[in-house]
Amino acid sequence: MSDIVRVKGLHVTFSTFNGPVQAVRDVSLRLAAGEILGIVGESGCGKSVTVQAMMGLWPTAITTVEAAEHTVLGHDCRSFTESDWRTLRGTDIAMVFQDPMTALNPIVTIGKQLEEVIRLRQKRRRSDQKGAMTEGIAEEVIHLLRQVGIPEPERRRNQYPHELSGGMRQRVVIAMALAGKPKIILADEPTTALDVTTEAQILLLLQKLVREEGMGMIIISHNLRVIARLCDRVAVMYAGTIIEEGSIETVLTSPAHPYLQGLLSSLPESATDGRLTAIEGQPPDSYHMPTGCAFHPRCHKAMRICARITPTNSNVSDEYSKRERVQHVREHQQTRECPHQVSCWLYRPEVK
Amino acid sequence: MDYIWQTEGITKEFNTPGGIFSGKEKTVYALNGISLQQAPGETLGIVGESGCGKSTFGRVLMGLYAPTSGTLRVGNQLIDTETARKTLHHTFQMVFQDPYASLNPRMTVRQTLEEPLRRMGVKEATVRSERIRGILEQVGLRPSYSERYPHEFSGGQRQRVGIARALISNPSCIICDEPISALDVSIQVQIITLLERLQTDTNISYVFISHDLSMVRYLSHRIAVMYLGYVVEEGTTDELYNHPLHPYTQALIRLHQPIAPRMPIGPVPQGEVPSPLQKPKGCPFASRCPEKEERCMEAWPQLTGNDVHRVACWKR
């Protein structure tokens, strides 16, 4: 299986009034078709910026995006212009954001908004897919609404966004994303604004759609529960870098980085009888990044070197990944390696 | 048993004014007969989804809203007049959800904390600043922070200031209205452990209002599950968590299982919370309940059971 998104050494810098701010530092990511990648981290860790930079969503005037490699669906994106991006985003890449209200035009019915996306897709694909168009747009709208689980689509399509509940609106946004028949879906905190029962409904829907259509999906969330339910692979971000990456099984069952360990042990459901242990301190702000490993001021395992030099990635070979990967690969039809990587001095060979 | 407070059939309706053009007056039924009580030193968790009335109930306790009907008793005193409601702040204090909005941006921490002290009649400036010093240390902030403005703090620190403000007038119960939902995960736990420590130190009671069942479970001695302005189930934490009886509680608990890779999502209650503009005739959850029967649509099941566990469902 080939990668549909591949980024190496991504740096994103904003120029602000107080000087340049490095929002994302040396991030490498890849996404295969049919795979769900989760990016998890606290607010301000750069998870949204990473994905938005990967999709060319930042104005170049105040932002510098640099990458050693940056390919999306086979295109080299490093020299992309804004119009190249727009072509790609409208069709092959679709996005689902946190707040469905801002993603929908409040004065146009949802049916009309869906039609617009479908027309746009047909226009763009006309050149390479002759004859595959001009099927009934109205039927497709109904089909899409039904696909995302909206009851009575014939009536609903004539409604305006404000007439729908939050969960329904998010379903409409997902339908709009699907209308372009995308190959990649980016979901940025898609369920954060929703209640738990609605959240679960939306997650079920996303999972079903991605599996059925064979799309790749990147889902950003601060909520480990969402990530655990949905993802095949997960990248944990802290202060602008990926500190740990691996399959969801390895990352959740044998976390390596002290930050992730702390995060997992601070979940109330994991404190069955004992007390919760909190990670002390707070994430650094991007104007005052600590030297060395960004987590060292909060880390209880910090060594002197952590404060001096930023650790590089190392592979962790834990028991779990050896034993169960084979079985796991069989179960989920994953045909490729999914190394468990962590950037922490504790796992560097030099330490031993 | 002596309770700090006790409510009996509290209801609250909000009328949206009908203007000249907007047509008829609408009524939102926010609370539909809430009967709860709390023992000293305990934490009562109130859990439910947005719009279930949990925050409204907190504000009724605080005296910010007058209930439409029903009674609130604090100790042995019946709170039934506006004058009586004005005294509720001696018993209750509140910690709000949004640490960015709940502090006056033009007042330093010292000014914010001095206000309740002044109202309590602490006249000497030295006594006040000594008390402020003590309370800041208690919530894990440096006393030197007292001259700072709210925007100079992070979200977690602001929430600590909010807790200090609630604590400084020595209430017997703090109503925490979603105190952690605006914070990052690692900061949430810091606040939770702080609340926990304060309770061990001062034997204060909390009403902990949240949509996050796992946090509620961790902190609470008793839990009340609310849905559409009704309490559908109430009991001690262990009993409620280990033997949930109401289908809605069961669904919530299923959705809050310990994290595991690829944990299954379903089954999920279908549909959505009905509009609070109409009072349902039967059980409020009937429209989404997988086990509903004829009688569920006919009449509302009363909250029945014993002191340990009460549920409002026809089938239990």
Place this chain on the structure above:
Amino acid sequence: MYSKEDFLPLQPMRCDESAELITRPGPWQRLKANKLAVLGMIIVCIMIVAAIIGPWLSPYTYAQQNLLEANQGPSASHWFGTDTLGRDLYTRVLYGARISLAVGFVAAAINLVIGVVYGGVAGYLGGRVDRLMMSIVDILYGIPLLLYVILLMVVLSPGLTSIFIALGIAYWLTMARIVRSQIIKLKEEEYVLAARSMGASPMTVLFRHILPNCMGPIIITMTLAIPEAIFTEAFLSFIGLGVNAPMASWGVLAAEGINSMRSYPYQLLFPALAIGITMLGFTFFGDGLRSALDPKEGGTK
């Protein structure tokens, strides 16, 4: 490359308490740091001083005619030149400053007193009172200013008094609306709820928690109202509804200047400059004042 030392546990850093102490510049320092605001303040001060003592320093009076020296350009004896009747323009511009600034400050005072109180009461009480009070504002808004003035001229004689009364009727409406909408917004803020839940009285809530947080919009509206009032006066005088001859306001001077603009442009230039510079001064000063009074702006270093 790495020494053994490197892998020893990191000593927990001792936080330097003094480093945590912040010295925050007060509003005055922050105002001083803002160059435009200082410039605006200087302009406003110079205008006020000039308006008060300026006419005394001139050997002429505003009404003194000398037809022999009519339409002279700027010179050592007449700094700004003279007008068609040979009156000293410098004296007349400074005298006009008195009238224009007086109009400006009266407008600001009306704004502050009537506008803030009216809007504050309407917003804080809400409900039926609010609706009634705001309907009155809406009705007053609907009547054009010119109509008031013309009607007033019928009742009173044209002159400063009727201008003041006209401003008094019309100039607090915007302020009342802005204060009301601010208060309605702030009333629902959690910190106001928090103050109420701690048993604060309505007066404390209004004056300690709500009004201070409206200061920004209030100051902006006020500083914008001053130049606007000066401009209105100039406009009314310009079309002949303002102060009576031989009294001079900037508007009167500009109107006279227009008539002879082709041949003696300086007769228009000086009053126009005075109007323009004063308005800029108030705008800069007002903007600087607003950010200086807001603790959220300005560095914390």
